[in-house]
Amino acid sequence: MVTAGVVEVDPATNRFVLPAEHAAWLTRAAAADNLAVFAQYIAVLGGVEDDIVECFQKGGGVPYAKYPRFHAVMAEDSGQSVLSSLESHILPLVPGLVARLAAGIRVLDVTCGRRRILNHLAALYPNSQLAEMDLSPEAIAFARDEATEKRLQNIEFVAVDVSDFDTTAPSATFDCITTFDAIHDQAKPLHVLKGIHRALRDDGVYLMQDIKGSSHIHNNIAHPLGTLLYTVSCMHCLTVSLAQGGEGLGAMWGEEKTREYLQRAGFRSIETHQLAHDLQNNWYVVRK
C-alpha cells in the first residue's frame, strides 16, 4: 500500500496513515466515488480465469455458481452507482414518476440481484406496491432479509428464471418496470424484454440501465472505461449467459443493438439519457 502510494508511512514513528484526500476515493465513506469497490472485481474475475480459458478452448460458459462473491460486489457497485443518485438524478428522468410513486403504483424490478434499490423505494413510497425477481435464491434471500429487517410491508420477492418471461409474464400489470445493468447478460434477453412489454400497462414506463457504449468496437476505442467494460464482459457477462445456453451478448452490446432489441420486443418510444456523473451507463426511458 505504501509503495503503491495509497498509504503513507512516517519514517520517524513507523505509523501508517491513509491521507484524507486518498480516503475520499478509496473508502465506503466516499459514497459514490469509491474506486475500491471496482477493484474487488479483479479478485472476483481472477477466480474464474482458468474456467474462462477452458471455455475459449472448448466452448460453453462459466455459471454464476463459480463466482461466490459476485452478488455481494455487484450490490456494492450498483448501490454506489444507482442508489446514491436515485432520487437526485434517476427518478427525475421520467417526468411525473415521483408523484405517481407517492400516490401509489405497481413497480417490478426484473433481475434485481441483492439490490437494495427497490427496498429503498419501498421505504420511500409506502403507497406503492413493489416486486423483485431474480434467478438467484441467495440474492433474493438477501434482499428479502433486508426488507424484513426494515419492516417493509409493500414489497415481495420471487426467485425465478425469466428466460421464458415472454410467455410467463402477467399481462398489463405494472405501471413501472425497471432493470438495472442486467439485460445484456440474460440468457434470452429478447424473451425478457418481450415479457416486460407484456407486463407493462399501456401508460406504463420501463426504465432500463445498461452499459454505455456502441455496438461497433471501433466507436469504443476512445471510451474512457472501454478496457474495463470489455474485460468484465468477457470474464462475466458474456460467459454467464453462454453457461445458460444463452446468446452471450456481453456488456458491450451497445446502444444500437439495445434499441434494436427494444423495438423487436414491441416498444415504440425509446429515449436515451446520460448522466453527467455516470461514465458507465445509459438510461433508457421506454414506453409502448
Ligand SMILES: C[S@@+](CC[C@H](N)C(=O)[O-])C[C@H]1O[C@@H](n2cnc3c(N)ncnc32)[C@H](O)[C@@H]1O
Ligand atoms: C449484472 S447482475 C445485476 C443485478 C442487479 N440488477 C444490480 O444492478 O445490482 C444480473 C442479474 O441477473 C440475474 N439473472 C441472470 N440470469 C437470469 C435468469 N435467467 N433469470 C432471472 N435472473 C437472472 C442474476 O442473478 C443477476 O442478479
